[in-house]
Amino acid sequence: MIKVAKHYDAIQGYIPAVPVEVLAKSLGFSPQEMIKADANENPYGASGKVADALVKACYPHLYPDPGAVNLCSKLADFVAAPADQIMVSNGADELILMLIRLFLEPGDTLINLPPTFDMYDLHAKLSAANVLEIPRKADFSIDYAALRKAAMQPECKLVFLTTPNNPDGQLMPKAEIEALLDLPIMIVVDEAYIEFSSNDNFGRENSIISRVPEVQNLIVLRTFSKWAGLAGLRVGYGIFPAWLMPHLWKIKQPYNVNCAAQAAAAACLDDLDYYQDTIQSIIAERERMYKAFSALPNLKVLPSQTNFLLCQLQGHTTEDVCDKLKKEGILIRGYNKPSCPNALRISIMKPEQNDRILQGLEKILKGGTPS
Ligand SMILES: Cc1ncc(COP(=O)(O)O)c(C=O)c1O
Known part of the structure; x- marks a missing residue:
């Protein structure tokens, strides 16, 4: 029988993300209402x-x-x-x-x-x-x-x-x-x-x-x-x-x-001027979100030089927080592996979107009974 090369057997492979339109429909949102903060894309788009x-x-x-x-x-x-x-x-x-x-x-x-x-x-x-x-x-x-x-x-x-x-x-x-x-x-x-x-x-x-x-x-x-x-x-x-x-x-x-x-x-x-402006907006929002996340309970946020923040959870699981945010139309990237246990990576979005992420997270971390 013809087989693929042996070294592929042990590899899990890349699991493609569900397209936002499909996900939005299944959650009852319009694609525009969804906040895609899971892949560090630029929320302002291209020039x-x-x-x-x-x-x-x-x-x-x-x-x-x-x-x-x-x-x-x-x-x-x-x-x-x-x-x-x-x-x-x-x-x-x-x-x-x-x-x-x-x-x-x-x-x-x-x-x-x-x-x-x-x-x-x-x-x-x-x-x-x-x-x-x-x-x-x-x-x-x-x-x-x-x-x-x-x-x-x-x-x-x-x-x-x-x-x-x-x-x-x-x-x-x-x-x-x-x-x-x-x-x-x-x-x-x-x-x-x-x-x-x-x-x-x-x-x-x-x-x-x-x-x-x-x-x-x-x-x-x-x-x-x-x-x-x-x-x-x-x-x-x-x-x-x-x-x-x-x-x-x-x-x-x-x-x-x-x-x-x-x-x-x-x-x-x-059009580097346009990009300089959007980068400055993202950096300003990153710093605002860093402060806001730092004030939340059960969450340790790391300072960042990028367009995302890594938050380490205490008393909550990554899966639970990601699932609850997803129901609010918010996608973030969860990490739970030995090198990065119980963590969330959240891309910096536009101010109003960041506010929604913050409110969603606040509700989960302040409201839920810690596991
Ligand atoms: C550290 C790092 N390097 C490279 C890439 C890949 O970038 P590209 O979209 O150009 O393939 C990514 C994408 O997330 C990344 O995080």
């Missing part, structure tokens, strides 16, 4: 220039530019890196998968630092690689001694450092990344949320991108899904050491970023 670009600059009957030359040249200005060391992708997810395929042969090991973004672990397992877990400490900081020791093992080839980290939202100081660059492994710094780490310059001072051209084992990943409001169009990018580019080109799908996505992402970079 108006994106809609124009999709009409004017997109040619659906032609294959897209495989090199996304226009977009890469705008990105080169945005991140102050050489255009020929930038590659764009179908979401940052695609680059995570490509890097795992490039660096890990079956039997090689990815060092994973849970809790963190799930895709590193999933893609490594899908590629028949091993995953060595080095759990973060209770304050979500990295166990550097264990990481350094693991990186000296010959089978360990790659680590993703996520700054700020998902789900805790905390920034990794640049000096701490710098101190790891002497390790004999590839260091991929995932900066998916870095644009929310400063009020006025897209997190530039917290980024390690300027070091990429000088360091042979440093890669930085970014995405348009969070700050730029393009999650549905799927655009990510990476900045890579020059020696790696020919290898990336070898394994890249030729037309990985479609013409609509390329035009939209370029239009975002032409």
Whole structure:
């Protein structure tokens, strides 16, 4: 009998979310009434220039530019890196998968630092690689001694450092990344949320991108899904050491970023004032919600440099709180695993939506009998 490859047997796989329209109908809400605070999308949406670009600059009957030359040249200005060391992708997810395929042969090991973004672990397992877990400490900081020791093992080839980290939202100081660059492994710094780490310059001072051209084992990943409001169009990018580019080109799908996505992402970079404003609104709301959540009983909220807050529950279960909020039309992300027990990750939305989340949470935490 023909079977799929053995290493897939033990993998649970990705469980796709129920579309909001379907969920809204089943809960008796209109889609507009639903609050989708579970995937860290931008509640303000993309710049108006994106809609124009999709009409004017997109040619659906032609294959897209495989090199996304226009977009890469705008990105080169945005991140102050050489255009020929930038590659764009179908979401940052695609680059995570490509890097795992490039660096890990079956039997090689990815060092994973849970809790963190799930895709590193999933893609490594899908590629028949091993995953060595080095759990973060209770304050979500990295166990550097264990990481350094693991990186000296010959089978360990790659680590993703996520700054700020998902789900805790905390920034990794640049000096701490710098101190790891002497390790004999590839260091991929995932900066998916870095644009929310400063009020006025897209997190530039917290980024390690300027070091990429000088360091042979440093890669930085970014995405348009969070700050730029393009999650549905799927655009990510990476900045890579020059020696790696020919290898990336070898394994890249030729037309990985479609013409609509390329035009939209370029239009975002032409409207940075709009994004600066929406980022500032999100940061202001994040700080307001941090204070408001801190005043709730049975909830410990962590400071965040992202567009979400992680809250640790006491006396209530994640499942119960998520279910009750869902009945109010509010979707949030629940965590309940050893590396992140009994926690809620809540995306920052528009002020009126945040008020509804706060009221919903308040009702559950103050009203319910703690289990
Ligand atoms: C830390 C981190 N990296 C990467 C991604 C993937 O981004 P994209 O939508 O560009 O695939 C996410 C998405 O949630 C994320 O949280």
